Amino acid sequence: MDPAVVQATLTWRRDVSRAPKVAGSVVAMTDPRPADLQRQAHEHAEKAREKMDDRRADASGGVSGWMAERTGDWSTDGPDEGTMQRQKFVWNALINYWFRMEMDGWENVPKQPVLLVGIHSGAPFVWDAWTVGVQWWRRFGEERPLLGTAHDVLMAAPLVGRYFRAMGVLPAAPDSIATALAEGRDVALWPGGEVDSLRPWSERDEATLAGRTGFVKMAIRAGVPIIPIATVGGADAMPVLIRGDRLSRMLGLDKMLRLKVFPIAVSLPWGIAPAALPQFPLPAKIRTRLMPPVELDHDPALADDDEYVERKYQEVEDSIQSGMDALARKRALPLFG
Numbered sequence: 001m002d003p004a005v006v007q008a009t010l011t012w013r014r015d016v017s018r019a020p021k022v023a024g025s026v027v028a029m030t031d032p033r034p035a036d037l038q039r040q041a042h043e044h045a046e047k048a049r050e051k052m053d054d055r056r057a058d059a060s061g062g063v064s065g066w067m068a069e070r071t072g073d074w075s076t077d078g079p080d081e082g083t084m085q086r087q088k089f090v091w092n093a094l095i096n097y098w099f100r101m102e103m104d105g106w107e108n109v110p111k112q113p114v115l116l117v118g119i120h121s122g123a124p125f126v127w128d129a130w131t132v133g134v135q136w137w138r139r140f141g142e143e144r145p146l147l148g149t150a151h152d153v154l155m156a157a158p159l160v161g162r163y164f165r166a167m168g169v170l171p172a173a174p175d176s177i178a179t180a181l182a183e184g185r186d187v188a189l190w191p192g193g194e195v196d197s198l199r200p201w202s203e204r205d206e207a208t209l210a211g212r213t214g215f216v217k218m219a220i221r222a223g224v225p226i227i228p229i230a231t232v233g234g235a236d237a238m239p240v241l242i243r244g245d246r247l248s249r250m251l252g253l254d255k256m257l258r259l260k261v262f263p264i265a266v267s268l269p270w271g272i273a274p275a276a277l278p279q280f281p282l283p284a285k286i287r288t289r290l291m292p293p294v295e296l297d298h299d300p301a302l303a304d305d306d307e308y309v310e311r312k313y314q315e316v317e318d319s320i321q322s323g324m325d326a327l328a329r330k331r332a333l334p335l336f337g
Contacts, residue, residue, distance in 0.1 A: 147185050229291070263275040
């Protein structure tokens with residue numbers, strides 16, 4: 001596709017996503033941030049959109065161009081209420097009976113907007129992440145929507161991407177996240193990506209954000225606190241045997257699809273097979289906790305202070321690990337317990 005056409009399409013989609021909501025629609029609650037922080041967040045979001053529009057336009061042609069065009073299609077409207085209502089009985093059964101999910105720490109959630117940061121397991125359908133989103137919806141409904149994030153490959157897939165968008169999921173890209181936070185939306189981010197979600201089962205209780213500190217810089221510039229999400233049990237839904245870092249490089253997936261791993265896992269109905277295949281989850285026992293907020297200084301200059309960013313990154317990762325350790329001690333069985 002012509003780069004100019006791609007640029008025009010991305011700009012149109014960006015403007016549509018930022019259009020004022022019509023009367024009667026559910027909008028974000030009153031933003032508690034000072035006016036200067038709100039202005040800072042919007043300026044950062046505008047720069048992020050311009051930068052990502054240019055990057056996607058440069059990626060025109062081939063698989064990368066197709067992915068760039070698909071992932072440039074996003075909205076900050078949040079989950080589609082009709083979709084949530086139609087599927088709530090399935091999700092309620094999964095959460096209450098199949099995963100026997102326990103979730104606490106709601107008292108740690110301040111007024112919106114916040115950036116929730118956690119770990120997840122069992123990609124491509126990370127059950128411990130999806131269940132957080134559904135639990136959030138069960139608690140707040142339309143009054144306070146939560147926007148999730150997902151890898152470009154998932155957002156670009158025709159059917160999967162459509163479902164993800166209906167569930168209020170954004171591409172895990174700076175423009176969409178910065179825009180949502182600037183508009184006063186809550187956003188859940190999983191910085192570790194596939195490195196985290198496809199870590200071996202033997203590392204299931206280890207918090208890893210893969211050294212990706214961008215979320216700290218995002219929170220500083222957006223003027224929001226970070227809520228760490230600790231969770232255990234999700235890895236039991238699809239135990240990963242090997243990560244497959246070398247296999248991903250051999251197949252060229254790291255360059256073509258931004259996939260650093262190609263894991264082999266135990267899944268239904270395949271048995272031992274590539275984790276990328278569609279699968280039905282094993283009956284994991286998922287426990288999740290929202291940890292106390294990590295507050296940041298919102299001077300934008302600190303986003304370029306590597307020492308400060310690294311310190312806050314470590315504070316978030318340590319909080320997640322602390323929560324995971326506490327939740328893991330509640331296990332009744334080594335697997336599914």
